[in-house]
Amino acid sequence: xxxxxxxxxxxxxxxxxxxxxxxxxxxxxxxxxxxxxxxxxxxxxxxxxxxxxxxxxxxxxxxxxxxxxxxxxxxxxxxxxxxxxxxxxxxxxxxxxxxxxxxxxxxxxxxxxxxxxxxxxxxxxxxxxxxxxxxxxxxxxxxxxxxxxxxxxxxxxxxxxxxxxxxxxxxxxxxxxxxxxxxxxxxxxxxxxxxxxxxxxxxxxxxxxxxxxxxxxxxxxxxxxxxxxxxxxxxxxxxxxxxxxxx
Amino acid sequence: xxxxxxxxxxxxxxxxxxxxxxxxxxxxxxxxxxxxxxxxxxxxxxxxxxxxxxxxxxxxxxxxxxxxxxxxxxxxxxxxxxxxxxxxxxxxxxxxxxxxxxxxxxxxxxxxxxxxxxxxxxxxxxxxxxxxxxxxxxxxxxxxxxxxxxxxxxxxxxxxxxxxxxxxxxxxxxxxxxxxxxxxxxxxxxxxxxxxxxxxxxxxxxxxxxxxxxxxxxxxxxxxxxxxxxxxxxxxxxxxxxxxxxxxxxxxxxxxxxxxxxxxxxxxxxxxxxxxxxxxxxxxxxxxxxxxxxxxxxxxxxxxxxxxxxxxxxxxxxxxxxxxxxxxxxxxxxxxxxxxxxxxxxxxxxxxxxxxxxxxxxxxxxxxxxxxxxxxxxxxxxxxxxxxxxxxxxxxxxxxxxxxxxxxxxxxxxxxxxxxxxxxxxxxxxxxxx
Amino acid sequence: xxxxxxxxxxxxxxxxxxxxxxxxxxxxxxxxxxxxxxxxxxxxxxxxxxxxxxxxxxxxxxxxxxxxxxxxxxxxxxxxxxxxxxx
Numbered sequence: 001x002x003x004x005x006x007x008x009x010x011x012x013x014x015x016x017x018x019x020x021x022x023x024x025x026x027x028x029x030x031x032x033x034x035x036x037x038x039x040x041x042x043x044x045x046x047x048x049x050x051x052x053x054x055x056x057x058x059x060x061x062x063x064x065x066x067x068x069x070x071x072x073x074x075x076x077x078x079x080x081x082x083x084x085x086x087x088x089x090x091x092x093x094x095x096x097x098x099x100x101x102x103x104x105x106x107x108x109x110x111x112x113x114x115x116x117x118x119x120x121x122x123x124x125x126x127x128x129x130x131x132x133x134x135x136x137x138x139x140x141x142x143x144x145x146x147x148x149x150x151x152x153x154x155x156x157x158x159x160x161x162x163x164x165x166x167x168x169x170x171x172x173x174x175x176x177x178x179x180x181x182x183x184x185x186x187x188x189x190x191x192x193x194x195x196x197x198x199x200x201x202x203x204x205x206x207x208x209x210x211x212x213x214x215x216x217x218x219x220x221x222x223x224x225x226x227x228x229x230x231x232x233x234x235x236x237x238x239x240x241x242x243x244x245x246x247x
Numbered sequence: 248x249x250x251x252x253x254x255x256x257x258x259x260x261x262x263x264x265x266x267x268x269x270x271x272x273x274x275x276x277x278x279x280x281x282x283x284x285x286x287x288x289x290x291x292x293x294x295x296x297x298x299x300x301x302x303x304x305x306x307x308x309x310x311x312x313x314x315x316x317x318x319x320x321x322x323x324x325x326x327x328x329x330x331x332x333x334x335x336x337x338x339x340x341x342x343x344x345x346x347x348x349x350x351x352x353x354x355x356x357x358x359x360x361x362x363x364x365x366x367x368x369x370x371x372x373x374x375x376x377x378x379x380x381x382x383x384x385x386x387x388x389x390x391x392x393x394x395x396x397x398x399x400x401x402x403x404x405x406x407x408x409x410x411x412x413x414x415x416x417x418x419x420x421x422x423x424x425x426x427x428x429x430x431x432x433x434x435x436x437x438x439x440x441x442x443x444x445x446x447x448x449x450x451x452x453x454x455x456x457x458x459x460x461x462x463x464x465x466x467x468x469x470x471x472x473x474x475x476x477x478x479x480x481x482x483x484x485x486x487x488x489x490x491x492x493x494x495x496x497x498x499x500x501x502x503x504x505x506x507x508x509x510x511x512x513x514x515x516x517x518x519x520x521x522x523x524x525x526x527x528x529x530x531x532x533x534x535x536x537x538x539x540x541x542x543x544x545x546x547x548x549x550x551x552x553x554x555x556x557x558x559x560x561x562x563x564x565x566x567x568x569x570x571x572x573x574x575x576x577x578x579x580x581x582x583x584x585x586x587x588x589x590x591x592x593x594x595x596x597x598x599x600x601x602x603x604x605x606x607x608x609x610x611x612x613x614x615x616x617x618x619x620x621x622x623x624x625x626x627x628x629x630x631x632x633x634x635x636x637x638x639x640x641x642x643x644x645x646x647x648x649x650x651x652x653x654x655x656x657x658x659x660x661x662x663x664x665x666x667x668x669x670x671x672x673x674x675x676x677x678x679x680x681x
Numbered sequence: 682x683x684x685x686x687x688x689x690x691x692x693x694x695x696x697x698x699x700x701x702x703x704x705x706x707x708x709x710x711x712x713x714x715x716x717x718x719x720x721x722x723x724x725x726x727x728x729x730x731x732x733x734x735x736x737x738x739x740x741x742x743x744x745x746x747x748x749x750x751x752x753x754x755x756x757x758x759x760x761x762x763x764x765x766x767x768x
Contacts, residue, residue: 021501026510045422045646070721074714075425104723104746106267133278141274155507183262219256260720294734388751392739401753495715496740496753
């Protein structure tokens with residue numbers, strides 16, 4: 001577990017995530033080079049790659065999370081990625097997005113925002129974006145998403161230095177104003193009711209993003225339900241289950 | 248089962264996509280109409296109804312050809328290096344025990360294995376290039392038709408392909424299958440994919456008994472046999488062990504990308520490293536043990552010269568009755584025994600037993616009359632099937648988190664090996680061959 | 682929570698559409714985990730899709746949310762769509 005700090009002497013951990021086939025591996029390779037080591041996430045048969053880079057005198061540990069489309073409890077690699085972000089709390093989460101396929105790639109970005117991750121978005125395949133004459137207003141996009149965006153071309157290394165700088169900057173800034181997505185009256189009402197119960201356990205809320213917990217409970221996420229069961233009293237669980245419509 | 252648009256996860260997904268659409272609408276502008284991309288153009292060819300599969304098979308063949316021709320100069324280099332080292336030792340080391348240990352044990356055993364490292368790395372490189380370019384997903388798509396009929400999941404295609412290089416990363420790649428049943432079946436049939444470790448054995452035996460003209464055909468037959476067995480085993484497992492529906496095939500086809508040399512090489516290195524570790528530790532250790540058992544008792548074997556008096560010969564003779572019906576002698580029994588550790592060791596063991604180095608091993612086998620075309624073919628089939636090597640067994644233990652499955656795998660494969668080899672011999676004898 | 686409409690007339694399994702056809706998603710039948718996964722991938726109500734390739738009895742290739750997704754035939758039978766003229 002890395003500590004969040006403003007000292008440039010301390011270590012920063014950055015987790016890489018993104019859809020499969022967006023060039024995440026390439027970016028990981030370029031960031032960590034031969035320092036990379038392969039292992040397993042604890043207790044599961046999911047590969048964990050780690051490495052490091054040094055930039056502006058700062059050491060950054062990089063963890064390559066499995067490439068996934070989503071962060072549900074239903075697939076092992078998604079769960080592993082999610083657990084890493086939620087439990088290990090890396091200083092920065094680098095979301096690698098394929099610039100030629102934004103519509104789908106941003107889905108994961110939204111999930112990461114819900115997780116309260118400190119995001120840096122790497123918009124990869126920038127060369128293809130330009131070649132196809134696609135015009136992306138990076139500033140506006142960054143504003144709407146509430147996270148810095150760096151255009152990268154993993155195959156040539158373009159943008160990688162800026163990415164490193166951005167990672168370090170975000171690790172130090174620690175501001176977390178993320179765009180919140182309104183899920184509509186019904187769902188938002190449910191979130192409010194559940195949050196009321198969640199508030200009875202403040203230490204839980206310190207460990208996990210409150211809104212994310214509520215959303216997961218409403219989605220009946222198996223893992224989160226399990227955790228809730230072990231943390232809440234029978235009465236509290238009953239209230240929660242009532243909101244989410246469980247028999 | 249829930250009503251689609253009432254399912255909350257669907258509602259949330261929809262809301263997210265709606266917002267994404269809004270955001271993209273205000274930040275992304277596409278000049279010009281939808282551009283016909285390279286990906287679409289390439290897919291017209293690679294996914295073509297009629298061309299798709301022939302193209303895939305051709306690429307597969309090219310991949311293997313590439314691996315062997317590109318690695319050839321390196322193989323020669325390694326051979327020469329070990330030859331040189333061997334002579335160096337013989338000339339400079341006076342103690343016969345030490346000489347025997349280094350020259351025959353270390354260099355002979357390990358050398359005859361490292362000689363095959365170049366083709367394996369080349370194969371991994373070819374696989375990396377195919378993966379990084381985005382083609383692999385197309386191959387999986389094109390083969391889905393057959394995979395489904397064969398009881399295999401479309402996504403187990405890539406892991407099985409990797410199995411041609413080495414079963415260890417193939418089994419690990421099975422993790423990409425979310426459905427546990429599909430994953431288990433893929434893991435359990437992987438060892439039947441003829442990995443590159445078995446190739447040295449095929450090359451040696453086929454070269455010796457079939458001559459260079461027909462050796463290729465014999466080897467191709469063995470590979471085909473392997474694939475047939477994978478299919479049959481998959482169907483068997485699905486019907487008996489893992490009953491149930493196959494999980495749905497959903498796979499994204501990425502845009503094609505020019506594979507990056509650095510990336511592909513790194514990818515190759517990471518995979519090849521696994522294999523190197525295996526060669527470095529397990530096989531080397533085994534080569535030493537084989538050497539040890541073959542020169543002791545030291546006096547009886549007259550300083551390692553009379554292998555027939557060694558412990559290893561004793562073990563081989565003890566096993567000989569089991570293999571007699573197949574026309575194999577005690578040396579083969581010993582080679583098979585040690586091949587359990589790692590299949591490449593079969594070659595190394597012969598090297599030690601016959602006291603010759605890799606280059607002339609084939610001739611030695613012929614000269615000693617150890618194999619006929621029929622028994623040679625049956626032997627190749629036996630090596631293909633008979634047991635997963637230690638590294639693979641260790642991987643299966645890790646990936647299945649149990650000892651039950653590796654044990655099952657061993658029993659299953661040994662039984663199958665005897666069955667198939669027996670069939671080959673039986674049919675051959677009926678046809679009047681010896 | 683939206684009360685979803687029942688499957689309207691005109692919906693047919695994705696598997697029956699020919700190459701080049703365009704459609705919107707109307708329903709997905711099946712296990713909750715699969716429905717959720719497909720929704721995450723972009724198969725949400727009214728999502729626009731286009732058939733890129735259809736190789737019966739093998740997989741289908743579908744264009745959805747700017748990506749090419751291969752679907753097994755079984756899957757394609759479980760996704761119900763309404764054909765449309767233009768994307």
